[in-house]
Amino acid sequence: MWAKKNPSKFWTPGRTLRIAFLNGTEEFKAATISAANHWLPHINLKFEFVEGKEGDIRILSQEGTFSSNVGTDALLFTDEPTMTLWPHSPNLARYFAANVMHEFGHMLGAEHEQTHPTANIPWNTSALYARYGITDNPEEDDYQARVTREWLHHSYLDRATPDASVYSEYDRKSIMHYVIHQSWTEGDFQVFLNFDLSEKDKAFMAKAYPYPTKNE
Secondary structure (H helix, E strand, O other): OEEEOOOOOOOOOOOEEEEEEOOOOHHHHHHHHHHHHHHHHHOOOEEEEEEOOOOOEEEEEOOOOOEEOOHHHHHHOOOOOOEEEOOOOHHHHHHHHHHHHHHHHHHOOOOOHHHOOOOOOOEOHHHHHHHOOOOOOHHHOOHHHHHHHHHHHHHHHOOOOHHHEEEOOOOOOOOOOOOEOHHHEOOOOOEOOOOOOOHHHHHHHHHHOOOOOOOO
16 A cells, blocks of 8 residues: 655544545445545544534535545645545445545555555566557547546556655555456466455554544
8 A cells, every 4th residue: 555755645643534424325324434434443533423514524425436535635625525435226236335445545545556666567568558449559540539538647647756755665465455357468467457445555544643642
């Protein structure tokens, strides 16, 4: 797991984060709270879930997207949702929970694991480009292809700079890792959807949000 180091986007340990639901059914809210609370045993933060628009984090139930501001960036957007979660039916509860934990990982300051500074993923860039409908040649791009290429590099291909990052060992089991299909890589490399926090996820966040020692 990794996060940007400068500036730090971690919350102050010991803080209670007010997390507001802007909309959504009671079932959606209960499933969100249940999944988000998986982080709590590993961090010195508290979550206070509330109704309405007043919150450090503001969750919008919206079909078609999962997203979140990273860490304290949420404080920069006082009149907008800071997290969107795509409600799913109960038969997809485990998939929904995994995505909630992923987005709450972003909310806690973590970035995508596939762009980890030491991730040495053997990408087949031609195959990845083709999957998203673009070619190897940027000169052939129209506007939409340029947007797609930039997104692919930001989300998959461009690794973070070590000096500007704080990170633990690269972790293919991280909740912050995207699925990577075998056809997108050279050789034998793929990553399936991770449904749970990994041990390295827990350890990283425990260091990011430590409890005070007895002498403090």
